[in-house]
Amino acid sequence: MxxxxxxxxxxxxxxxxxxxxxxxxxxxxxxxxxxxxxxxVSTHAAITSLLHxxxxxxxxxxxxxxxxxxxxxxxxxxxxxxxHVTNTHRPFIFRDPPDHDRLRMxxxxxxxxxxxxxxxxxxxxxxxxxxxKQSDATSFDLVCDVAYPLPVTVICEMLGVPPEDEPQFHGWxxxxxxxxxxxxxxNEEARAKNITTFDEISTYMRGLIKEKHRHPQDDMLSGMxxxxxxxxxxxxxxxxxxxxxxxxxxxxxxxxVNLIANxxxxxxxxxxxxxxxxxxxxxxxxLIEEMLRYDPxxxxxxRRALSSIDIAGTTIPEGADIVLLLASGNRDPAVFRxxxxxxxxxxxxxxFGFGGGLHYCAGAPLARFEAEAALVALAQRLVHPRLxxxxxxxxxxxxxxxxMHLRLAIDGVAPRR
Amino acid sequence: xxxRNAEGHAVVVGASLAGLRGAEALRQxxxxxxxxxxxxxPHRPYDRPPLSxxxxxxxxxxxATALPNLHALDAEWRLGVAATGLDRQAREVRLAxxxxxxxxRLLIATGSRARPWSNPTEAGxxxxxxxxGRDDAAAxxxxxxxxxKRVLIIGAGFIGCEVAASCRALDRTVxxxxxxxxxxxxxxxxxxxxxxxxxxxxxxxxxxxxxxxARLEGDASGRVVRAILDDGSEVETDLVVVAxxxxxxxxxxxxxxxxxxxxxxxxxxxxxxxxxxxRPDRAIAAAGDVARFPHPLYDGRPVALEHWGHAVAQGxxxxxxxxxxxxxxAYAEMPAFWSSQGGVTIKSVGLTEGADAMVFAQxxxxxxxxxxVYGAKGRCIAALxxxxxxxxxxxxxxxxxxxxxxxxxxxxDLHGLAVLQPGFPEERTSS
Numbered sequence: 001m002x003x004x005x006x007x008x009x010x011x012x013x014x015x016x017x018x019x020x021x022x023x024x025x026x027x028x029x030x031x032x033x034x035x036x037x038x039x040x041v042s043t044h045a046a047i048t049s050l051l052h053x054x055x056x057x058x059x060x061x062x063x064x065x066x067x068x069x070x071x072x073x074x075x076x077x078x079x080x081x082x083x084h085v086t087n088t089h090r091p092f093i094f095r096d097p098p099d100h101d102r103l104r105m106x107x108x109x110x111x112x113x114x115x116x117x118x119x120x121x122x123x124x125x126x127x128x129x130x131x132x133k134q135s136d137a138t139s140f141d142l143v144c145d146v147a148y149p150l151p152v153t154v155i156c157e158m159l160g161v162p163p164e165d166e167p168q169f170h171g172w173x174x175x176x177x178x179x180x181x182x183x184x185x186x187n188e189e190a191r192a193k194n195i196t197t198f199d200e201i202s203t204y205m206r207g208l209i210k211e212k213h214r215h216p217q218d219d220m221l222s223g224m225x226x227x228x229x230x231x232x233x234x235x236x237x238x239x240x241x242x243x244x245x246x247x248x249x250x251x252x253x254x255x256x257v258n259l260i261a262n263x264x265x266x267x268x269x270x271x272x273x274x275x276x277x278x279x280x281x282x283x284x285x286x287l288i289e290e291m292l293r294y295d296p297x298x299x300x301x302x303r304r305a306l307s308s309i310d311i312a313g314t315t316i317p318e319g320a321d322i323v324l325l326l327a328s329g330n331r332d333p334a335v336f337r338x339x340x341x342x343x344x345x346x347x348x349x350x351x352f353g354f355g356g357g358l359h360y361c362a363g364a365p366l367a368r369f370e371a372e373a374a375l376v377a378l379a380q381r382l383v384h385p386r387l388x389x390x391x392x393x394x395x396x397x398x399x400x401x402x403x404m405h406l407r408l409a410i411d412g413v414a415p416r417r
Numbered sequence: 418x419x420x421r422n423a424e425g426h427a428v429v430v431g432a433s434l435a436g437l438r439g440a441e442a443l444r445q446x447x448x449x450x451x452x453x454x455x456x457x458x459p460h461r462p463y464d465r466p467p468l469s470x471x472x473x474x475x476x477x478x479x480x481a482t483a484l485p486n487l488h489a490l491d492a493e494w495r496l497g498v499a500a501t502g503l504d505r506q507a508r509e510v511r512l513a514x515x516x517x518x519x520x521x522r523l524l525i526a527t528g529s530r531a532r533p534w535s536n537p538t539e540a541g542x543x544x545x546x547x548x549x550g551r552d553d554a555a556a557x558x559x560x561x562x563x564x565x566k567r568v569l570i571i572g573a574g575f576i577g578c579e580v581a582a583s584c585r586a587l588d589r590t591v592x593x594x595x596x597x598x599x600x601x602x603x604x605x606x607x608x609x610x611x612x613x614x615x616x617x618x619x620x621x622x623x624x625x626x627x628x629x630x631a632r633l634e635g636d637a638s639g640r641v642v643r644a645i646l647d648d649g650s651e652v653e654t655d656l657v658v659v660a661x662x663x664x665x666x667x668x669x670x671x672x673x674x675x676x677x678x679x680x681x682x683x684x685x686x687x688x689x690x691x692x693x694x695x696r697p698d699r700a701i702a703a704a705g706d707v708a709r710f711p712h713p714l715y716d717g718r719p720v721a722l723e724h725w726g727h728a729v730a731q732g733x734x735x736x737x738x739x740x741x742x743x744x745x746x747a748y749a750e751m752p753a754f755w756s757s758q759g760g761v762t763i764k765s766v767g768l769t770e771g772a773d774a775m776v777f778a779q780x781x782x783x784x785x786x787x788x789x790v791y792g793a794k795g796r797c798i799a800a801l802x803x804x805x806x807x808x809x810x811x812x813x814x815x816x817x818x819x820x821x822x823x824x825x826x827x828x829x830d831l832h833g834l835a836v837l838q839p840g841f842p843e844e845r846t847s848s
Binding site: 048049052053054055056096097098306307318357358 | 778779780784788807808809810811814825826827828829830831
């Protein structure tokens, strides 16, 4: 395969189950120009460097300032849709400092020690309940029955979204998460769907935020909307508040599910480690860090070059789209010995499982304790779990990558400890 | 080198950060002989950065600063005993208790000490402090906890500024006196110095720049009560902190034939110490504050750096060197430091000395978070951040690459680049 088409292959669903050989090819050129003009950054050193480089931006240009690419598909469909999306609902994941910092700080202020601690305990109960439901099953779908409902319940409770409203978010969140996939806005149907979804979820959020204003509760949305009423810079206007709430909700729906499902896939493929985890639950934190390296929930993020950047023997021109191939940096043999081996005893894991730099995952502590609660309980309670499909079917996303279903055959579920 | 590392006696003089990391690196590199660490303080190695901050405000106890051993260290400790002499012909280190230690390899990591107040009688008044070691911090902490109303700090370098901020956090009345035009201006230039001045004024520090203390006066019991300034005015005080920089601990080397002086002990690119004729002694390396070495990034100009990260990196480099495991490459670690004052984190990479231009890059001084880049002869030589340290790695790369100044013209949160004069005051110390 031509080097300039490797990233095309990464996006191809045929390679979803194992994109890592493609990443190894890409790393032969740390910063590789693809035929469509995108620059793919695949080594640990180059990714680290660019994550801290002020010349890369997470923002999309407003339509008038965006240079024409000459490609009618990009100029008239893809980019206008991206612009609509980013300009009407710009959560801080798509913004640069100083706006990014202000909005992120307001969110971080809501992740209080008390709330996080309480939710940590709660997630153990949630997992126990979810597994109790499988007590008579001979098989179940780990994604639908555990990996999805756990983080969704956690983020809804943290934010203060009523549980009865949750089901409608399922579709919304999946649709909105496609904004992170580079090619998903390329057709009319997806474009229309995205805009409709934004309008629907915004309307819902506007209503919920009004409600929180009137009847504040001990949740993040009440906290943020309360702050927004105050003067002094920390607050945010309604548009930012809605965008932030949607971001947290989508992130809570679409990322941790992959962490739990990818982990379980790796563990069921390595029963000796699963058994070890059952008897040695203290292994979980290290095992999860290794998981975030070995098969992370988010494989890449895109950026744009504000000016030309000389890096690793390549010049990225001003205005170019950049793909930071985080999951490839995680397998860089220059940093990790025997990188394709899953080794929970690996020392000093500097992974990009939560990204890095100023956009480092705001919800990392939640993801860690949710994964810990789920994996330890699964290891201890599932009796002889086996994969029914190996590899399992994957969701379509190449950026947010994980199994769509992970069906496990089991000989029972042990009672909760 | 394996056989050479099987035996022998490595002596590390200086039991602080550079010495500890150097000793660990010797072991890591396979040195299996006898290893002795000599320290003039009675304590195992401890961490100094908290001593001017959390240890003064009482957030942590000065004793709670022990440095972790990163690697098992099978070593003999000679603590509470200073080295008093070096005989390179006999390969012996003399100790204050009369003992001698033979070495086949020696690491000099004796660091520096606080420069005392120039008048010994005044320096001896009760209530006059300097701050360098853990015992100094404990004494100063006790004095601050006793509830003095007014604290006078002489010298607005990093230690003076950090102590001033810590004392304000304790709600003491603080006067900070410095001969320069603004705090830290000697290192950071006048425009940044003015921002530091504004920071301290906002903290409530009575900052007096371009002012010197002429003398200190005590009461009948020998306790300091006031300072007389060079403009004739007086400042009543209950406590004085002398923060006039550091003196390098090289006196014990006098007569050894090494090229030592107030600037440190001179080393070659590899890290071996040099004698008066410029010949390296390959049994001896130096690291940390006390080592003066040609930095390749700065055209081989000898520098001695008082930075935490440098003590670690050069200590480890020297340890590998003495174990015969150095790669032969010159020690070229990027200089970097940080300081924390009044809730603001200041970080820096590179060296500002010799800068002839500077720009405010990311952020803005008005918002209290920004990056400043320094240039010399059209090249980028240093960068500094206020609460924006996340950008510094990018600038460190530019400095390492000797990129044209200013190195980054278009970027996130970057609004126009007006080139300014750093305006260093005439009188300047190195690093």
